[in-house]
Amino acid sequence: MHRGSMIRTIRLGFKSLMLHKLRSALTMLGILFGVSSVIAMLSIGEGASYEAQERIKALGSNNIILESRKPPDDNNQQEQSAWRAQDYGLTYEDAELISETLPAVKVVIPIREIPKRVRYSETIVPTIVLGTVPGYSEVTGVKIKEGRFLSWIDLRRKRNVAVIGSEIARKLFRLENPLNKNIRIGKEIFRVVGQLAEPDRGNTGKAADRMRQGIFVPLSSAISFFGELIVKTSAGSREMERVQLHRIKVQVTGNDEVLGTGAAIRKIMADKHKKKDFAVIVPLELLRQAEDTKRIFNIVLGSIAGISLLVGGIGIMNVMLATVTERTREIGIRRALGAKRRHIIAQFLVETVVLSCMGGILGILLGVSIPAVVEWYSNITTIVSPAFPILAFGISAGVGILFGLYPAWRAAQMDPVEALRHE
Amino acid sequence: MEPGGKGCEDPGEEGVETRASMPAPHFQPAEQDPPPVREELVRLDKVKRIYRMGENIVRALDGVDLSIRRGQYWSIIGRSGSGKSTLLNVLGCLDRPSSGEYYLGGTNVSELDDDALSEIRGQRIGFIFQSFNLIPQLTVLENLEVPLFYQEHEPKVAKERAERYADRVGLKDRLHHRPNELSGGQQQRVAIARALMNEPLILLADEATGNLDSKTEMEILTLLDELHEEGMTVIMVTHSDKVADRAGHKLELRDGKILQITHHKKEDL
Ligand SMILES: Nc1ncnc2c1ncn2[C@@H]1O[C@H](COP(=O)(O)OP(=O)(O)O)[C@@H](O)[C@H]1O
Ligand SMILES: [Mg+2]
Numbered sequence: 001m002h003r004g005s006m007i008r009t010i011r012l013g014f015k016s017l018m019l020h021k022l023r024s025a026l027t028m029l030g031i032l033f034g035v036s037s038v039i040a041m042l043s044i045g046e047g048a049s050y051e052a053q054e055r056i057k058a059l060g061s062n063n064i065i066l067e068s069r070k071p072p073d074d075n076n077q078q079e080q081s082a083w084r085a086q087d088y089g090l091t092y093e094d095a096e097l098i099s100e101t102l103p104a105v106k107v108v109i110p111i112r113e114i115p116k117r118v119r120y121s122e123t124i125v126p127t128i129v130l131g132t133v134p135g136y137s138e139v140t141g142v143k144i145k146e147g148r149f150l151s152w153i154d155l156r157r158k159r160n161v162a163v164i165g166s167e168i169a170r171k172l173f174r175l176e177n178p179l180n181k182n183i184r185i186g187k188e189i190f191r192v193v194g195q196l197a198e199p200d201r202g203n204t205g206k207a208a209d210r211m212r213q214g215i216f217v218p219l220s221s222a223i224s225f226f227g228e229l230i231v232k233t234s235a236g237s238r239e240m241e242r243v244q245l246h247r248i249k250v251q252v253t254g255n256d257e258v259l260g261t262g263a264a265i266r267k268i269m270a271d272k273h274k275k276k277d278f279a280v281i282v283p284l285e286l287l288r289q290a291e292d293t294k295r296i297f298n299i300v301l302g303s304i305a306g307i308s309l310l311v312g313g314i315g316i317m318n319v320m321l322a323t324v325t326e327r328t329r330e331i332g333i334r335r336a337l338g339a340k341r342r343h344i345i346a347q348f349l350v351e352t353v354v355l356s357c358m359g360g361i362l363g364i365l366l367g368v369s370i371p372a373v374v375e376w377y378s379n380i381t382t383i384v385s386p387a388f389p390i391l392a393f394g395i396s397a398g399v400g401i402l403f404g405l406y407p408a409w410r411a412a413q414m415d416p417v418e419a420l421r422h423e
Numbered sequence: 424m425e426p427g428g429k430g431c432e433d434p435g436e437e438g439v440e441t442r443a444s445m446p447a448p449h450f451q452p453a454e455q456d457p458p459p460v461r462e463e464l465v466r467l468d469k470v471k472r473i474y475r476m477g478e479n480i481v482r483a484l485d486g487v488d489l490s491i492r493r494g495q496y497w498s499i500i501g502r503s504g505s506g507k508s509t510l511l512n513v514l515g516c517l518d519r520p521s522s523g524e525y526y527l528g529g530t531n532v533s534e535l536d537d538d539a540l541s542e543i544r545g546q547r548i549g550f551i552f553q554s555f556n557l558i559p560q561l562t563v564l565e566n567l568e569v570p571l572f573y574q575e576h577e578p579k580v581a582k583e584r585a586e587r588y589a590d591r592v593g594l595k596d597r598l599h600h601r602p603n604e605l606s607g608g609q610q611q612r613v614a615i616a617r618a619l620m621n622e623p624l625i626l627l628a629d630e631a632t633g634n635l636d637s638k639t640e641m642e643i644l645t646l647l648d649e650l651h652e653e654g655m656t657v658i659m660v661t662h663s664d665k666v667a668d669r670a671g672h673k674l675e676l677r678d679g680k681i682l683q684i685t686h687h688k689k690e691d692l
Contacts, residue, residue, distance in 0.1 A: 004577075004578070005572065005575055008572065008578070015560065016560065019560055329556070330558050332556075333556045333557075333558060333569075334558075334569065334573075335517075335541065335544075336515070336517055336544060336550050336556075337544070337545065337550070337569050337570040337573065337617070338541055338542065338544045338545020338546070338570055338573040338574065338621065339541060339545075339573050340537070340538050340541040340542070340573070341537060341538070341541075342538075343573055416517045416518075417512050417517050417518050420517075420552070420556065
């Protein structure tokens with residue numbers, strides 16, 4: 001068909017649709033909701049998976065994290081625990097073993113966490129003291145706002161120096177400069193040598209939390225000042241535990257080494273810790289899982305959106321079949337005046353496609369505004385990729401063609417004489 | 424190309440000339456002198472159109488032989504159900520014979536496929552129906568443009584021609600009206616103008632005045648007479664003898680068979 005006659009066929013389609021405004025509008029709604037739900041779901045899904053991935057990436061995709069876990073204990077121990085300290089978790093030896101036996105390991109950062117109160121002049125704030133080593137700052141990417149991070153000399157000399165989190169600094173010092181001020185942690189005096197920068201607002205991981213609320217001291221100082229025993233008091237009950245290291249962060253030389261090293265660490269740890277008092281977290285694995293989850297999520301959302309589009313398409317087909325029957329006479333007239341079957345097909349197909357594309361365009365407008373509204377009223381991240389509207393438009397045109405084909409074919413197959421006799 | 428000459432069923436008439444037909448001559452203005460021997464436009468050879476409905480077999484056309492020459496004016500008459508419309512539909516390539524041959528301007532159209540038949544309808548046939556059959560949602564002008572749309576004429580050409588034929592049937596001032604804003608007679612005039620749009624070889628009218636009062640009927644018949652005088656080949660179906668006798672050649676059908684052919688006008692044979 002000519003370009004000119006195509007344009008005229010499209011105009012004719014519009015005209016026919018305008019004859020039944022309400023019917024056309026209602027039919028369009030099916031596609032409109034289908035398309036807008038495709039876009040809204042994709043955007044919200046994309047936002048959710050983006051957030052998950054960012055959180056995992058914040059852990060460092062080259063890192064492996066080991067954590068102490070209270071072992072799933074038997075009843076005996078439970079009863080005794082009020083009286084006797086519970087021994088479990090990662091040890092200094094574990095950290096050494098990992099650092100020495102695995103070739104792909106670049107850095108091993110041991111971390112010991114002790115809940116304490118910190119005091120400066122009249123202000124007392126609960127905090128978590130992290131005993132660690134200088135490498136912590138590189139591996140977790142903490143940024144210094146003022147002063148410096150811990151040094152190897154601090155560690156070797158078991159100095160009583162501290163680097164404080166951004167929020168702790170605000171709470172303790174308000175407008176004062178905390179550098180070189182002395183603070184009291186428990187019963188001990190520490191000198192502030194550095195203050196950490198505020199992490200990104202979106203970053204809600206554990207490391208970021210420590211960067212706000214924690215106080216970092218040399219691991220050696222933590223052990224010698226606060227001892228091995230940790231007493232936790234909560235709601236009247238007292239719990240004592242002896243944990244050497246709460247976490248070990250392992251940085252691996254390259255991305256390719258991560259999964260193998262993770263497996264090796266799991267094996268070493270399983271051999272050494274029969275009590276299962278640890279956990280190994282491999283962010284890269286989580287990332288892969290998140291990607292898998294996203295794929296499944298997309299399939300589920302895609303199916304739901306697909307079903308709503310299918311329903312919309314069936315609606316269109318239904319209306320078009322009715323239209324074809326209603327216009328049987330017109331079809332007969334056109335055939336008598338020289339229209340070929342393909343002209344009739346084109347006429348009705350164009351009408352369906354025009355209908356579904358108009359629904360598609362309105363659906364895109366609605367679909368793009370839903371994520372914006374969701375983001376406005378909640379703090380859910382949504383991402384509208386430019387591919388979504390294009391995809392959605394393509395789908396709606398496709399639905400129009402797919403579901404318009406049968407009614408158009410029916411129209412074209414009519415016998416001209418029969419069609420002309422139709423009342 | 425030409426099959427051996429076969430006479431019409433009418434016994435009193437001379438045989439059909441065996442002169443070969445020219446390919447697709449077009450409707451020509453009246454000023455030109457008619458050629459000495461008129462070429463054969465339509466030739467039916469033992470045409471049957473049979474409907475099977477379960478056990479029943481309806482022979483709507485039961486062996487029709489017919490020869491129509493260019494510029495002739497024919498009427499087809501017969502009782503209701505005698506096969507008049509079926510015959511006209513076959514002649515107009517809307518319907519295909521179940522058996523037998525139909526030559527239109529020398530082409531055997533009984534062998535053509537749907538697309539080719541559509542093309543013939545679009546290029547060589549003008550239809551006029553009892554119920555006007557205008558497309559209600561289109562204006563007069565748009566209705567007139569429909570046939571040329573399928574011939575992929577330039578819109579400008581189509582519009583120009585539509586105006587010309589609307590003028591010819593006296594409805595130039597109604598171009599932007601819709602069919603339901605016109606009287607029956609006016610609608611039928613539009614339909615006639617539309618039938619002329621593709622400058623057809625034959626004009627076919629199926630009880631074109633059946634829905635009209637006698638005064639309007641006269642106007643429409645006069646218009647058809649004029650078109651014939653201008654050189655158009657006209658075939659009209661009617662059930663009124665009075666109307667049928669206006670035509671130069673009258674064909675009477677009964678039960679799908681030709682009962683009689685009367686030639687009132689022998690000079691155009
Ligand atoms: N589609 C059809 N199916 C079955 N019978 C038909 C069909 N069309 C026409 N007929 C029959 O063919 C015969 C001729 O019909 P038609 O040509 O319409 O007659 P007329 O126009 O002379 O009144 C009638 O008996 C009619 O019932
Ligand atoms: Mg009839």
